[in-house]
Amino acid sequence: MSDSPAPAPAEDAVIRVRGLVTRFGRQTIHDGLNFSVRRGEVLGVVGGSGTGKSVLLRTIIGLKSPEGGGIEVLGCDRARAGESEWRAVQARWGVLFQNGALFSSMTVAENIAIPFREHTDLPLALIEELTATKIALVGLPPEAGRKIPSELSGGMKKRAGLARALALDPEILFLDEPTAGLDPIGAAAFDSLIRNLQQTLGLTVVMVTHDVDSLQAICDRIAVLIDKRIMVGTMESLLQESHPWIRAYFHGPRGRAAIAGR
Numbered sequence: 001m002s003d004s005p006a007p008a009p010a011e012d013a014v015i016r017v018r019g020l021v022t023r024f025g026r027q028t029i030h031d032g033l034n035f036s037v038r039r040g041e042v043l044g045v046v047g048g049s050g051t052g053k054s055v056l057l058r059t060i061i062g063l064k065s066p067e068g069g070g071i072e073v074l075g076c077d078r079a080r081a082g083e084s085e086w087r088a089v090q091a092r093w094g095v096l097f098q099n100g101a102l103f104s105s106m107t108v109a110e111n112i113a114i115p116f117r118e119h120t121d122l123p124l125a126l127i128e129e130l131t132a133t134k135i136a137l138v139g140l141p142p143e144a145g146r147k148i149p150s151e152l153s154g155g156m157k158k159r160a161g162l163a164r165a166l167a168l169d170p171e172i173l174f175l176d177e178p179t180a181g182l183d184p185i186g187a188a189a190f191d192s193l194i195r196n197l198q199q200t201l202g203l204t205v206v207m208v209t210h211d212v213d214s215l216q217a218i219c220d221r222i223a224v225l226i227d228k229r230i231m232v233g234t235m236e237s238l239l240q241e242s243h244p245w246i247r248a249y250f251h252g253p254r255g256r257a258a259i260a261g262r
Contacts, residue, residue, distance in 0.1 A: 018070050047225030224246060
């Protein structure tokens with residue numbers, strides 16, 4: 001397996017991961033990951049079961065501490081940053097967890113307003129106005145804001161979660177399996193929404209996924225977690241790799257179908 005491409009120049013990288021090691025007990029999940037995420041790109045993260053795709057995302061955003069190595073996000077080194085500095089950086093990204101991760105007892109509008117309440121001192125009237133704007137931004141009807149999550153379809157829940165992730169106009173958007181559980185039409189529509197928002201808002205997107213169609217539709221590069229390491233490349237370059245898992249993933253029936261539909 002070849003190494004990942006050379007790191008992006010410092011001025012072009014919004015995330016830099018160097019020598020990252022993560023473990024659960026005695027089990028090592030990642031052993032020396034090195035990669036960068038370039039400003040303005042959509043980076044897909046794939047890998048087999050147990051390779052730590054979601055663990056990597058949670059480690060980057062600070063929900064899990066690494067056992068070794070370093071992570072720098074938007075120029076901030078997590079290991080050296082003070083609490084106030086890290087909190088300020090957190091306000092510059094948004095996260096869409098699996099299934100939206102909405103609070104079930106709150107309305108959609110109340111869920112979307114949480115980042116405003118936590119990170120700003122904006123007056124209530126302005127928060128309500130901004131919340132309505134985010135609801136429209138992700139393609140939900142205005143009345144969706146008055147509903148609780150149990151009244152929404154799976155696709156609407158994901159859009160509501162996305163609206164909350166976009167509340168503070170982030171520079172980076174982290175997505176954890178955004179199309180999981182959606183039918184093919186819904187998944188394609190969500191992919192299109194993400195790509196349109198990324199281009200319109202100038203976002204950098206890091207997307208954990210298992211969906212080859214999503215990789216083909218919206219990703220500029222793909223990071224493959226394999227053998228506790230990482231390989232980053234374009235779809236075209238990864239198609240040339242000889243590693244058995246990569247060949248099975250990209251050259252299997254679903255991979256061939258996605259690539260044929262380009």
